[in-house]
Amino acid sequence: MDLTEAKWRKSSRSSGNGGDCVEVAGNLPGVVAVRDSKAPGGPALIFARDEWRSFVAAVKVGEFDT
Numbered sequence: 001m002d003l004t005e006a007k008w009r010k011s012s013r014s015s016g017n018g019g020d021c022v023e024v025a026g027n028l029p030g031v032v033a034v035r036d037s038k039a040p041g042g043p044a045l046i047f048a049r050d051e052w053r054s055f056v057a058a059v060k061v062g063e064f065d066t
Contacts, residue, residue: 006028008023
């Protein structure tokens, strides 16, 4: 998938010291892209919008807490 038009934003939960940074691009038609901000030229995960919404909702309710 061509991500040249992606508008990336850093997660508000990313640490401020340069590590553990995730960027999300939600401006792409029908999908959400996620990448590691330390490797912007590297691979990105692509999710359907409904999949991404479900994931974010599960994170918010603590479904993945250990």
